[in-house]
Amino acid sequence: MSPMRASLSDGLTSPITLMMALGLARSGTEVAASWISGAFVHIARLWPLILLAKICVLALLNLPFYRAGDVYQAIILATMLLVDGTLMLLPHRERFQRLMPHVQNWLMLPLVFLSGLSFSLWLNSEPLAASDAIFLAAVPELAVALLAVCIFGDRRLLGISYFLGALLVSVVGKTGITQIGLLTSCVCVMAIATIRQATADRDRAIERHRLDMRAQRADRLLREHERSGRGWFWETDRQGCLTYISDTLAQTLEAPSGGLIGRPITDIIRQGDKQQGDGERTLGFHLSARTGFADIAVCAALAREERWWSISGQPVFNEYGQFHGFRGSGTDLTEMRRSQAEVTRLAQFDSLTGLANRIQMLRSLEQAVAERRGRPGDCALLMLDLDRFKSVNDTLGHPAGDALLRQVSQRLQRVVGDMGLVGRQGGDEFKILLPGHHEQATLAQLAQTVITAISQPYSIEGTAVVIGVSIGISSCPQDGVTADALIRNADLALYAAKGNGRGVHRFYSSDMHADAEDRRKLEEDLRHALAADGLHLAYQPVVSSRTEEITGYEALLRWDHPTRGAISPALFIPIAEDSGLIAPIGEWVLRTACRDAAQWPEGIRVAVNVSPTQFANPGFPSTVMNALAAAQLAPERLELEITESVFLNDDAGTDLMFARLKALGVRLALDDFGTGYSSLGYLKKAPFDKIKIDQSFVRGAAIKGNRNSAIIKAIVSLAEALGMDTTAEGAETQDELDLIRQLGCSHIQGYIYGRPKPADAVLIAHRGGNVGAAPSGFQSSRPERKSMLRTVAVHHDGHVYTGRVRNISATGALIDGLWNVPPGTIFAIELGDRVMVDATARWSKDDRMGVEFARPVDIATLRQPPPRSLAS
Numbered sequence: 001m002s003p004m005r006a007s008l009s010d011g012l013t014s015p016i017t018l019m020m021a022l023g024l025a026r027s028g029t030e031v032a033a034s035w036i037s038g039a040f041v042h043i044a045r046l047w048p049l050i051l052l053a054k055i056c057v058l059a060l061l062n063l064p065f066y067r068a069g070d071v072y073q074a075i076i077l078a079t080m081l082l083v084d085g086t087l088m089l090l091p092h093r094e095r096f097q098r099l100m101p102h103v104q105n106w107l108m109l110p111l112v113f114l115s116g117l118s119f120s121l122w123l124n125s126e127p128l129a130a131s132d133a134i135f136l137a138a139v140p141e142l143a144v145a146l147l148a149v150c151i152f153g154d155r156r157l158l159g160i161s162y163f164l165g166a167l168l169v170s171v172v173g174k175t176g177i178t179q180i181g182l183l184t185s186c187v188c189v190m191a192i193a194t195i196r197q198a199t200a201d202r203d204r205a206i207e208r209h210r211l212d213m214r215a216q217r218a219d220r221l222l223r224e225h226e227r228s229g230r231g232w233f234w235e236t237d238r239q240g241c242l243t244y245i246s247d248t249l250a251q252t253l254e255a256p257s258g259g260l261i262g263r264p265i266t267d268i269i270r271q272g273d274k275q276q277g278d279g280e281r282t283l284g285f286h287l288s289a290r291t292g293f294a295d296i297a298v299c300a301a302l303a304r305e306e307r308w309w310s311i312s313g314q315p316v317f318n319e320y321g322q323f324h325g326f327r328g329s330g331t332d333l334t335e336m337r338r339s340q341a342e343v344t345r346l347a348q349f350d351s352l353t354g355l356a357n358r359i360q361m362l363r364s365l366e367q368a369v370a371e372r373r374g375r376p377g378d379c380a381l382l383m384l385d386l387d388r389f390k391s392v393n394d395t396l397g398h399p400a401g402d403a404l405l406r407q408v409s410q411r412l413q414r415v416v417g418d419m420g421l422v423g424r425q426g427g428d429e430f431k432i433l434l435p436g437h438h439e440q441a442t443l444a445q446l447a448q449t450v451i452t453a454i455s456q457p458y459s460i461e462g463t464a465v466v467i468g469v470s471i472g473i474s475s476c477p478q479d480g481v482t483a484d485a486l487i488r489n490a491d492l493a494l495y496a497a498k499g500n501g502r503g504v505h506r507f508y509s510s511d512m513h514a515d516a517e518d519r520r521k522l523e524e525d526l527r528h529a530l531a532a533d534g535l536h537l538a539y540q541p542v543v544s545s546r547t548e549e550i551t552g553y554e555a556l557l558r559w560d561h562p563t564r565g566a567i568s569p570a571l572f573i574p575i576a577e578d579s580g581l582i583a584p585i586g587e588w589v590l591r592t593a594c595r596d597a598a599q600w601p602e603g604i605r606v607a608v609n610v611s612p613t614q615f616a617n618p619g620f621p622s623t624v625m626n627a628l629a630a631a632q633l634a635p636e637r638l639e640l641e642i643t644e645s646v647f648l649n650d651d652a653g654t655d656l657m658f659a660r661l662k663a664l665g666v667r668l669a670l671d672d673f674g675t676g677y678s679s680l681g682y683l684k685k686a687p688f689d690k691i692k693i694d695q696s697f698v699r700g701a702a703i704k705g706n707r708n709s710a711i712i713k714a715i716v717s718l719a720e721a722l723g724m725d726t727t728a729e730g731a732e733t734q735d736e737l738d739l740i741r742q743l744g745c746s747h748i749q750g751y752i753y754g755r756p757k758p759a760d761a762v763l764i765a766h767r768g769g770n771v772g773a774a775p776s777g778f779q780s781s782r783p784e785r786k787s788m789l790r791t792v793a794v795h796h797d798g799h800v801y802t803g804r805v806r807n808i809s810a811t812g813a814l815i816d817g818l819w820n821v822p823p824g825t826i827f828a829i830e831l832g833d834r835v836m837v838d839a840t841a842r843w844s845k846d847d848r849m850g851v852e853f854a855r856p857v858d859i860a861t862l863r864q865p866p867p868r869s870l871a872s
Contacts, residue, residue: 040104043158044091046151051084053144054119073122080118087111109161116165119144234313237325240264240287249330252307253300265326269309270301283311290315290323297333308333352402353409356423361431364421365483368435369476376481378437380473382447383490384412386428386454387468387502391612391645393428395653400460404467407460411453419446438475440507447471447505455503470497471505479508492516499574523579525561526572530585535559537592538756542607542727542749543773545741550771552605552639554749555593556756557585568787577611586614587623594631594638596759601766607639607669615646621660628664635665641692643671647682655685662687669727673715683722691719693745695730702735709739716744737775752776786859793830794818805831806848810856812839816848827851 058077090096090111096104152158222233232246245260253260253268260268266284286293292314300307313328348360356364368379386408393401405428412422412430420434432450434443454469472494480486492512497504499519529535539553559567576582590608597606614620628635640661646654661668669690670683693715701708712728719726728740731750740748752775757765787807792815794801803817813829821844829839829851838854 040091040108041097043108043151044088047084047088050115050144050148050151051081051088053147054080054084057144058122076118076122080115080122083111083114083118087115105157108158112158113161113165116148116162118165120165231329231331233327233329234265235325235327236265238323240266240326243325252332268301270299286313287326306334308337350424353406353424355409355413355430356421358423358425361421361423361425361433362483362487364423364433365486368433369481369483369486376477377435378476379486380434380438380443380475381486381490382432382434382443382450382505383425383472383474383487383494384430384432384450384454385470385494385498386430387470387498388645389428389467391616392460392465392467394613395616395646396460396463396465400463403460404458404465407458408454408467411456412450415446415450415453440475443473443475443507444505447473451503451505468503470494470502472497472508473505474508495519498578519575522567522572523575523581526559526575526579526581529559529561530581530588534562535585535588536758537589537596538758539596539606539762540749540756541753541773542605542747543753545745545748548773548775550604550753550766550773551747552607553597553600553762554607554641554756555589555596555609557589558756570787577613582611583613583617586611587627590623591627591630594627594633596762597637598631598633599759599763601769601771602634602637604766604771605637605639605667607641609641609671612643612645615642615657618657620657621664624661624666625664628666636667639667639669639690641669641671644673644682647686658687683718688722688724690725690727690747691715692727692729692749695750698728698730698736698740698750699732702733702739709743712740712745713743720744734775790831795828795830796825803829808857808859810853810859812842812850812852814848814850818849819847820844821849831857 087108090107091104096107099107148162152162232249233244234242234246234249235244237243241262241264242260243262250260265287269283283293283296283298286296294312295310296312298309298311300309309330310333311328311330313326316324316327318324348357349355350357365379365381367377369376371377389401389404392404405424408430409422409424412432416422416432420432423431423433425431432446434446450471451469455466458465458467472490472492474480474486474490474493476486479489489508489512492515493506493508495516496512497506499515500506536558538556538558540556541550542552542554543549544551557569557573559569559572561567573582576585586609593606593608597604600606610620614623617623624638624640627633628638658668667689668687669692670686670688671692672694673691693712697708697711697715699708700706701712716726725746726744727747727749728745729749731737731740731748731752733752736750737748737752753773754776786809788805790805792803792805794803794815801818803815806814806816808814815829821841823841823843825841827839827841828836830836835857837857839851840854841849842852843850
């Protein structure tokens with residue numbers, strides 16, 4: 001049953017319903033309002049045909065029976081023309097078109113009724129009614145009625161109104177023929193109207209079915225869209241209360257959709273957040289102003305967790321401009337917001353450690369040094385670089401390196417706390433920014449606390465790892481007033497800290513620029529020396545303590561710079577490690593040492609130092625095998641000296657490397673024993689043939705009260721228990737030699753048996769098969785000496801001279817730069833900040849002299865930089 005028929009059925013019990021169905025009362029459904037108004041305009045455009053038909057009938061029927069001065073006919077004719085003219089003009093009026101449909105119907109019905117009534121009155125006027133041709137009135141009446149029905153279309157109520165006007169006169173007419181004709185016309189017209197109505201109902205049913213199918217398809221698409229979670233829909237009434245809300249949104253809010261119906265839409269939106277765009281206020285404005293909006297970000301108020309939506313909506317008006325509410329859609333922005341927050345976090349924080357990244361640190365530093373009241377801000381910048389981190393990363397792998405960096409960052413944050421901002425520069429470099437003014441003593445204390453904390457052992461994947469850290473410090477405004485200047489100068493101070501043995505902190509000084517440039521130039525020259533065969537090896541003998549025969553030589557790398565002369569390995573080896581040259585240099589040393597040793601007597605071995613980088617390379621055994629094969633050297637004549645640092649990666653990879661090297665037949669020696677960072681546990685399984693006792697334990701061991709002898713004895717006992725040889729390094733005096741023999745060391749290496757010498761000198765020494773060695777040196781040990789190149793101020797007789805300390809001990813020093821100084825000359829030497837000592841020249845040759853201090857000097861305090869005024 002169609003909606004119209006259903007309405008008519010309801011109208012049997014409800015007159016108001018019947019009137020709404022006939023279009024005579026407001027139904028509340030305004031969907032067809034524009035169609036109804038258009039139908040009336042269509043009728044008005046075709047109504048001239050009705051008028052024309054009436055005029056034709058008037059012309060045919062009125063002329064034969066016309067009576068001049070008949071006022072009745074004139075009034076009827078004028079009324080008909082007025083009514084029909086109104087029907088033609090009224091639907092075109094804009095004010096009429098804005099009226100409600102039922103009002104339009106009420107206005108059209110009486111006009112149509114009067115049109116039919118006036119036409120019937122004219123046909124039943126006295127002259128025509130008295131004529132014999134009155135039966136002809138049925139014919140024009142029927143023709144005009146048929147034409148009217150065609151024009152009215154499915155507006156059957158207008159047809160009924162028209163015929164009511166016509167029948168009203170016909171029923172009370174005097175002529176039976178006229179009544180019969182008009183009634184016949186009415187029956188025919190109503191039959192035609194019924195047929196047209198059935199046709200229109202059928203067409204409307206087809207159209208409604210098509211629209212229903214489209215609506216069902218739209219509903220399915222809507223439900224699918226809602227179920228997919230990509231969006232949801234909402235609708236409100238004119239008061240802003242929800243009349244529809246998607247079930248998916250209700251489920252997100254953990255509330256039944258029915259429980260949200262009738263609530264203001266603003267109830268499900270949290271109060272605006274100015275930092276997030278204040279979307280709630282913007283939405284409230286649009287709802288109050290009844291204007292459309294799109295993609296307004298708001299926060300859900302009823303959700304348990306923070307959820308963000310993007311809401312769009314448009315106001316709904318009917319054809320008459322009346323506001324019915326809002327209808328719109330929404331999408332979930334929560335994941336996008338979280339992604340944006342993560343992107344923002346990644347843009348400011350390091351993804352691995354959670355510390356501030358390079359960009360945020362630079363921005364914070366720029367803010368810290370920004371001028372305030374005409375002067376730059378106070379702050380301090382600490383640049384940190386982890387020592388030995390590369391070895392951990394290369395040996396344990398990148399995941400272990402990442403875990404180590406995370407632990408380091410946690411320790412840094414604990415130490416710094418609220419004092420400043422900790423950031424990661426990249427790799428194993430960190431920064432600490434301390435806003436405000438800080439005394440140098442405070443910065444030095446903090447730096448030392450950081451060094452102590454970072455140097456504590458770490459547990460990485462069950463392996464104990466120990467690293468260090470070097471720190472460079474610069475301050476604003478003393479060392480620069482811009483962020484770039486502070487970073488550059490702190491980096492130079494860090495460079496100096498790493499060059500001074502690492503594990504220390506250094507404050508920036510102006511002479512560091514020259515030192516950095518000098519180091520850069522040395523790196524460049526070292527690359528060239530490696531490519532141009534500018535390096536060479538020197539060999540220091542290793543002597544049996546029992547037979548005093550040379551059992552081997554240790555290959556020591558030397559570099560004679562074309563302009564600077566001999567450069568100490570202590571200077572260029574760290575440069576090679578930092579620049580990545582240590583691996584190719586190590587391979588060159590191995591090949592060269594094997595080639596030289598192949599020319600020595602059969603019983604003499606050659607010892608080659610192996611860097612942790614080489615040891616971690618899986619291809620290292622192949623490199624050793626190729627070097628032995630190229631030199632035709634027996635594997636047992638090659639001894640590889642390995643430091644304890646390789647045990648930072650005490651895992652299956654380390655054990656496999658040892659096994660592969662031993663499978664080649666080479667000997668393995670543990671170098672610098674006692675100075676590393678691992679436990680003694682690895683000695684139980686590492687296949688070492690020898691333990692080398694570091695020279696720091698040998699020198700001064702013969703001095704009374706020195707406890708180094710006890711350490712040497714313990715190491716010798718341990719080696720004997722494990723079936724290993726021992727070599728004592730750094731023996732220089734006769735009393736040290738005697739002590740070493742007494743303690744049971746199997747081999748001795750040091751100046752007492754000779755300094756390192758080139759390969760051709762080794763060949764000459766063993767000409768004729770000679771392998772003996774004779775000790776030569778001082779009888780007793782001298783105080784410990786420290787090699788250095790330090791510019792000092794030498795005060796004498798009111799003058800200040802510039803000298804350079806080559807080596808120094810607690811009781812004296814070797815100084816060059818002053819020519820032909822008479823022995824016995826007394827000086828005051830400025831060794832460092834607030835370190836002044838009186839000294840006497842004991843000997844002099846050319847520009848060098850040896851001085852004796854008036855009082856012992858603690859050389860450990862000389863680690864600080866020299867006075868800036870004397871820096872060169």
